[in-house]
Amino acid sequence: MSESVGGWSVGASAEHTFDMTEALIDQYAALSGDFNPIHMKKEAANASGFPRRVAHGWLSGAFLFRIVGMTLPGPGVLVQSMTLDWKQPLFPGDRVTAKVTVTKVSVAAQVLVLGLSGTTATGALAFSGTMTVQMSNELAKATVAAPAAVSEARTAAEVKPVVVPGARTITGSGPPVLVTGGARGIGRAIAEELARRGHPVALGYATGAAEAESAAAAIRAQGGRAVTFGFDLASDQSPRAALERLAAELGPIGGLVHAATPSLDRAAASESVLPSVERYLKVYVGGALSLLEVLLPSMKAAKHGRVVFLGTSALFGAPPPNMAAYVTGKSALLGLMKSLSVELGPSGITCNMVSPGLTVTDLTRDTSPRQQLAEAQRIPLRRLAQVQDTARVVASLLGEDGAFISGAHLPVTGGPV
Amino acid sequence: MSQVNQRVRQLLSDVLGVPVEQIGEKATRDDFQNWDSAANVQLLMAIEGEFGVTLSVDDAADLLSVELIVAILTERGVS
Numbered sequence: 001m002s003e004s005v006g007g008w009s010v011g012a013s014a015e016h017t018f019d020m021t022e023a024l025i026d027q028y029a030a031l032s033g034d035f036n037p038i039h040m041k042k043e044a045a046n047a048s049g050f051p052r053r054v055a056h057g058w059l060s061g062a063f064l065f066r067i068v069g070m071t072l073p074g075p076g077v078l079v080q081s082m083t084l085d086w087k088q089p090l091f092p093g094d095r096v097t098a099k100v101t102v103t104k105v106s107v108a109a110q111v112l113v114l115g116l117s118g119t120t121a122t123g124a125l126a127f128s129g130t131m132t133v134q135m136s137n138e139l140a141k142a143t144v145a146a147p148a149a150v151s152e153a154r155t156a157a158e159v160k161p162v163v164v165p166g167a168r169t170i171t172g173s174g175p176p177v178l179v180t181g182g183a184r185g186i187g188r189a190i191a192e193e194l195a196r197r198g199h200p201v202a203l204g205y206a207t208g209a210a211e212a213e214s215a216a217a218a219i220r221a222q223g224g225r226a227v228t229f230g231f232d233l234a235s236d237q238s239p240r241a242a243l244e245r246l247a248a249e250l251g252p253i254g255g256l257v258h259a260a261t262p263s264l265d266r267a268a269a270s271e272s273v274l275p276s277v278e279r280y281l282k283v284y285v286g287g288a289l290s291l292l293e294v295l296l297p298s299m300k301a302a303k304h305g306r307v308v309f310l311g312t313s314a315l316f317g318a319p320p321p322n323m324a325a326y327v328t329g330k331s332a333l334l335g336l337m338k339s340l341s342v343e344l345g346p347s348g349i350t351c352n353m354v355s356p357g358l359t360v361t362d363l364t365r366d367t368s369p370r371q372q373l374a375e376a377q378r379i380p381l382r383r384l385a386q387v388q389d390t391a392r393v394v395a396s397l398l399g400e401d402g403a404f405i406s407g408a409h410l411p412v413t414g415g416p417v
Numbered sequence: 418m419s420q421v422n423q424r425v426r427q428l429l430s431d432v433l434g435v436p437v438e439q440i441g442e443k444a445t446r447d448d449f450q451n452w453d454s455a456a457n458v459q460l461l462m463a464i465e466g467e468f469g470v471t472l473s474v475d476d477a478a479d480l481l482s483v484e485l486i487v488a489i490l491t492e493r494g495v496s
Contacts, residue, residue, distance in 0.1 A: 003419050003422055003442060004442070107419070107422075107442075107484065107487070368488075368492075369488050370479070370485065370488035370489060370491075370492060373481075373482065373484050373485045373488055374479045374481065374485055377445060377446075377479075377481035377482055377485060378481075382445070382447065
């Protein structure tokens with residue numbers, strides 16, 4: 001047994017053999033725009049002392065990425081850096097075996113260092129280098145199984161199935177939903193899940209329009225209906241005009257998922273946290289109220305509406321230290337949820353809060369590997385929350401499954417906390 | 418496998434009375450019935466002796482898996 005990351009230990013390797021062809025060189029030239037004559041014309045290559053057209057360097061390098069992205073380590077990999085030395089040119093007709101070998105493993109950092117090589121059929125080294133990759137979100141997978149036990153079974157011939165997140169067909173239909181904070185993390189997963197269940201979705205964001213648009217495009221690519229909704233809930237402006245434009249585009253908004261959050265402030269309550277508390281209140285409570293002021297009339301008219309606030313597991317039991325402002329802001333939102341559920345129930349509108357445990361997202365990426373390991377070990381189900389865990393619960397509340405649930409504060413924490 | 422991981426598994430083997438081969442590099446307290454609070458006290462002392470570190474009360478509460486113990490030692494500069 002040896003140390004491993006994502007099930008891969010030092011010495012594990014995978015390879016892929018490909019034939020360099022003129023067609024590949026043409027395709028790569030079209031893709032990259034590199035039509036240098038040495039690649040495109042035999043005569044130009046001859047003039048430089050090469051017998052045939054010279055393949056682009058990154059064209060052969062691309063097959064290394066095929067291995068890294070698909071096989072070793074495969075889905076979940078994030079490439080951090082690489083170096084590649086080209087030892088000799090490759091020409092059409094060459095048969096090349098690209099190989100990736102694990103040379104170093106860092107469990108704490110979830111990092112693999114990979115040796116890269118490409119050899120021709122004659123055994124000549126065409127290229128070699130190194131790559132550093134990180135495995136993402138390792139802890140969010142089921143942690144009980146020991147990946148080390150299966151690592152030896154993996155060979156170059158075995159390609160892990162490619163899991164495309166959200167590659168399910170759209171099922172059902174539902175009213176349009178606005179998801180604040182919908183461009184990333186848990187909010188994005190909620191928007192994706194709602195779209196899968198047939199809800200047109202608006203992905204709210206304050207900054208990062210490109211990220212929001214990319215998330216919306218991903219949903220549309222899966223057959224869903226998604227638009228972006230840029231509005232800063234921390235501002236003093238009314239979202240009325242923006243929401244009216246949104247309703248004109250998607251139809252009356254029947255659901256609000258409020259997942260937007262400022263970044264995490266870590267400070268003790270005894271320090272000067274009032275400005276921080278106000279910042280959270282502004283986005284959580286102020287944001288909810290200003291959006292609902294505009295959205296509620298049409299929900300009331302339809303006698304149907306769904307409101308879900310994203311909470312936090314810190315609201316159950318003893319909160320962690322140095323999170324006073326965040327916990328206070330979410331606590332206020334919990335209070336608002338309870339009041340709204342009582343007041344809006346007669347109008348056919350439900351209001352609930354869903355509170356996930358530690359989920360590895362951009363918001364929580366500053367938690368150390370040790371904190372994540374410790375938290376996973378304290379959770380009865382022995383893993384951290386995944387964004388999908390929360391997304392499915394929220395989506396259920398937006399659909400028929402949630403028809404008679406209101407005023408509830410639901411933990412998505414893998415057990416009592 | 419890192420040397421630290423190997424040494425931690427050896428300590429666990431001594432404390433739990435289980436052959437070291439049976440302690441995986443990702444072993445947790447769920448894997449051994451006798452990895453209880455009493456065993457953790459012995460483990461704490463064994464770790465402090467083996468690695469020459471002083472663990473805090475918070476550290477002691479986190480001695481829940483081989484990986485976690487290695488992470489704690491890494492924070493302490495043990496490599």
